[in-house]
Amino acid sequence: MTIPDGRLISRGLRIQSIASLLLSGALLLVGPVAAYSAMFGSLAAFIPALFFALFVAPKFGSDSAAFLRAAVIAEAGKILLTALICVAVFVWIKPLAAGWFFAGMAVVIFSGRLGLLYKA
Secondary structure, eight states: OOOOOHHHHHHHHHHHHHHHHHHHHHHTTTOHHHHHHHHHHHHHHHHHHHHHHHHHGGGTTSOHHHHHHHHHHHHHHHHHHHHHHHHHHHHHOSSOOHHHHHHHHHHHHHHHHHHHHOOO
16 A cells, blocks of 8 residues: 555645536536535535645654544544534525535545546
């Protein structure tokens, strides 16, 4: 098993941001509410992923106990941050197209996974 390096993490985050922008741009044809709802959904998935990457990446290569501790803390923080962003968006952003919000989240999450599959 190889340890992911900064380039792999950077590529995954870059693919997520590009997918988010493409989805929101395409949804401008549907309407502005759909576009900004998808963008907020994308941010609700991207910002916690960025937090996780920044918190865990420095622990690669260090001892496994420190890495596991960092990964557990980062995952808990990621889940909390995702929940907080979702609550904030649903409370303060009106009108919001909930379906497009969750579509934006799904696109970012799955595009990040796809970015990890390719070894360029």
